[in-house]
Amino acid sequence: MKKLNPQEWTRFWDESAAITTFGTHTHKNYEFQILEFWQQQLSGNFEQVVDLACGNGALSWIAHDIFAKAKQSTRVTGVDIADINPFKTLRRKSKRYPLLEFVANTSIDQLPFADHSVDIAISQYGFEYSDIEKTVLELDRVLKPTAKICLIMHSTSSKLIRPTTDLIKQSSRALNEVRLHELYLRLDEVCNFPDSDSDPKLLAEEKKLRAAIAAATIDIGDHVDGIEGGAGAITKYVFNMANEFSAKAPRRSTNRRKVILEARTTLEKYLGRIEDMRSAALDKSGEQDLRRCLEAVGFSVDQGVLNYVKLGNIGSTLIARRG
Ligand SMILES: C[S@@+](CC[C@H](N)C(=O)[O-])C[C@H]1O[C@@H](n2cnc3c(N)ncnc32)[C@H](O)[C@@H]1O
Structure with a gap:
């Protein structure tokens, strides 16, 4: 399993221009129970808040709005x-947000704050991407003696992570074992040969390819049917390809190869994000290790599960206090 590197994340935030990584599950920004969780955690008087691994600032914007509504002059740094x-x-004007700033190209185990200057460290699907031991020591350095840490993290038991095991397995079968992609490319090639509609050898190969593709996609369809949420990417890929080669689609196409290659790139990007999420997610022992690290620097820790609208468990929560 592989995490995305900083350059890949830079491209992700730049290209998607999305505020969160949550896709269609959120409207504009995190809402419902997530928003309620943050409203609760951020009620109080704080001078300086840090949003760890802020991405496009989903949580920083939420924190900023909460403090602005409460007419508090809290500084939020993502x-x-x-x-x-x-x-x-x-496309938001920084002038309109004088108390909000973003610090790029900076690992959260090397925070740009003086010792004991931060009141609360918050993070959503961010903290667990870092070197946890180092980040806890860095938080110990920058947080005030009475500070608190509030985290929502990916967990291996969450509904965002659990179904992806099957999705990864089926996608890998489709792409690597059955070599569906190569079958599509070859079918495109065969259909584009000048005499492909009359040459018996080519017609026989086309029939064989179509049969192999049909068997593979039915099999994949049967397996992804039960996968909640994440099935979209592989099903979309198969449907797009089925459209390209349907009875209605033109037999010869100069554009189809490009479409097939782009569809694979899209699917691989999606799978890359899933691998990234899976590698960041903490299992029970990872969560216990984190608790021990925090207790070692004087925090008392409450850990829980965050249930989100229809999805259910979407990750673990951690609230650490000291003083
Ligand atoms: C899943 S995104 C979450 C972003 C954001 N918190 C949100 O809720 O939308 C994970 C982020 O962690 C960042 N990241 C990964 N490792 C990091 C590190 N060591 N220090 C700071 N940021 C890191 C990535 O660049 C990426 O933007």
Whole structure:
């Protein structure tokens, strides 16, 4: 399993111009129970808040709005290792947000704050991407003696992570074992040969290819049917390809090869994000290790599960306090 590197994250935030990584599950920004969780955690008087691994600032914007509504002059700083620029990407004027700033190209185990200067460290699907031991020591350095840490993290038991095991397995079968992609490319080639509609050898190969593709896609369809949420990417890929080669589609096409290659790139990007999420997610022992690290520097820790509208468990929560 492989995490995305900072350059890949930079591209992700830049290209998607999305505020969160949550896709269609959120409207504009995190809402419902997630928003309620943050409203609760951020009620109080704080001078300086840090949003760890902020991405395009989903949580930083939420925190900023909560403090603005409460007429508090709390400074919110989002820090990320990628070369982020949420004001630019999301087309918001920095002048309108004087108490909000983003620090790019900075790992959260090397925070740009003086010792004991931060009141609360928050993070959503960010903290667990870092070197946890180092980040806890860095938080110990920058947080005030009475500070708190509030996290929502990917967990291996969450509904966002669990179904992806099957999705990865089926996608890998489709792409690597059955070599569906190569079958599509060859079918395109065969259909484009000048005499492909009359040459018996080519017609026989076409028939064989179509049969192999049909068997593979039915099999994949049967397996992805039960996968919640994440099935979209592989099903979309198969449907797009089925359209390209349907009875209605032109037999010869100069554009189809490009479409097939682009569809694979899209699918691979999606799978890359899933691998990234899976490698960041903490299992029970990872969560216990984190608790021990925090207790070692004087925090008392409450861990829980976050249930989100229809999805159910979407990750673990952690609230650490000291003082
Ligand atoms: C899943 S995104 C979450 C972004 C954001 N918190 C949100 O809720 O939309 C994970 C982010 O962690 C960042 N990241 C990964 N490792 C990091 C590190 N060591 N220090 C700072 N940011 C890191 C990535 O660049 C990426 O933007």
